[in-house]
Amino acid sequence: MTADEVPPGVDVEKPSAARVYDWYLGGSQNWAVDREFGRRAERVWPLIRPISRQNRAFMNRVVRAALEAGIRQFVDLGSGVPTAGNVHEIVRDRWTAPDRRPAVVYVDYEAVAAAHSTLILEREGATDWAGLVRRDIREPEAVFADETTRRLIDWSQPVCLLMITVLHFIGPADEPDALMAAYREKLAPGSWLAVTHGTCTEDAPPERAAGVRRFVDAYRDTSNPAYLRSAEEIRPWFGGWPLLEPGMTALPDWRPSSPVSPLEAETRPFAWCAVARRP
Template sequence: MIESTDSAPEAPAGVDTEKPSSARVYDWYLGGTQNWAVDREFGKRLEQQWPHVKPGARHNREFMNRAVRAALDAGIRQFLDLGSGVPTAGNVHEVIREELGEDERATVVYVDYEAVATAHATLILERQGATGWAGHVQEDLRNPKAIFNHPTTRRLIDFDQPVCLLMMAVLHFVGPDDDPDGLVKAYRDKLAPGSWLALSQMSVGGTTGAEADGVRNFAAQYRNTQNPVWLRERDEIERWIADWTLLDPGVTHLPDWRPDRTLTAREAKARPFAWCFVAEKPAPKP
């Protein structure tokens, strides 16, 4: 059953609101408004199967927000957000607007391959008057050259200056056959010294027994969809730091990276199921 028009958000032209969208389901997990009843029902079924998915999604979004604020404090004014989904519910341009106000600007490029994410992003950015400094590229993150050369990226990102590259809960959609190590290297190599890489990845996280089985079963459900999920452990994501400088507090679970609030008991149970880090590209050696 679909929402009545008086309670549903406006649907961008051409977007199918009869089928759930992973981008809109994630928006619902985060408490956003760009979702329909069909998305919420799908999300509720997943939540029943693995109750940590909703607090885990919020851990991820809050980590991203803290990383963006830290990058702004460090003077970075360009952000490239891969696998961004629907840009709402505390996304990058909202954090920038909140932190910098109207007197100072940073630029943002959102990247997502889903047409529905592009349609929603275009509508939201237009309505919020952000299209002069924030844009959306419809492209798969596995095609870095296409992303680098896209007109929107070229308009908003100067790769000769530091960029904060956000790879938030997106590499678990990149399987071993797609060479994730080489893919992350392609992005690292493109960025100027002083750039940051902020990254998170779903994981069993050292859990055992029913908890480990639960997250593995959750991931297994996605193996037969267009977005299969691959869990990775800490040592696997540490490779992606390479020779960059790992920023404090190092490789941690999401809520433990420069925390700014106390978790509830339910939120704390979701802590182990992802790893994250922020690293900075050093200046070249003489």
């Protein structure tokens, strides 16, 4: 699929978080309205592209660590438009158990993300172990009951549940505490819950802090209004499960695979990440 083809249900008049995020990451599944929004957002808050890349790098590190820990099932909520380094690519490249198959389920409600994810999995011949569920993550029962989820995921076994750069689109009216509890309850012992979330800590430089707030305000005009949250608001979502080392950190500081660059260091006040393991 090229960006000239507009899949059914895609509104190219209004920017969407999935397509704008694809633009931040250097992808091609975005339209003029998304790029225009992305450029405006970048002028307001120039760290958006570095922080998007770090979110993706964190997700990559988590998936690799989960595989090393023996987890074979991955559910990626708010998976977005598939760009380089997607979950199923990491799993495919690192899977070493020929007698068992891994499982990856992507969940996103956005038309381009859904269409493109399906197409990529079909082209790669990966549909027997990976699939796209086009659902709203605010309806966990619908996600669990979806035919693709049921076909691929065995909830009695450990799952790595990824919620990367998506929970800031869940507003207070969506009752995020109850939503997280519903997902936690579904996970078997040994499962991992990985979260990243936008924030603005007290040590953020004032100019950058003002920028990130204007940036978040800009999302009020998209299909996906966004919210920043503090560590105190995010921590209860792990239900008291122990956090894997090094606990809740800024994105560059969770098991970095290379030295943190000065640009990466600048993003520290603006996102939290953590991974919990169900005892």
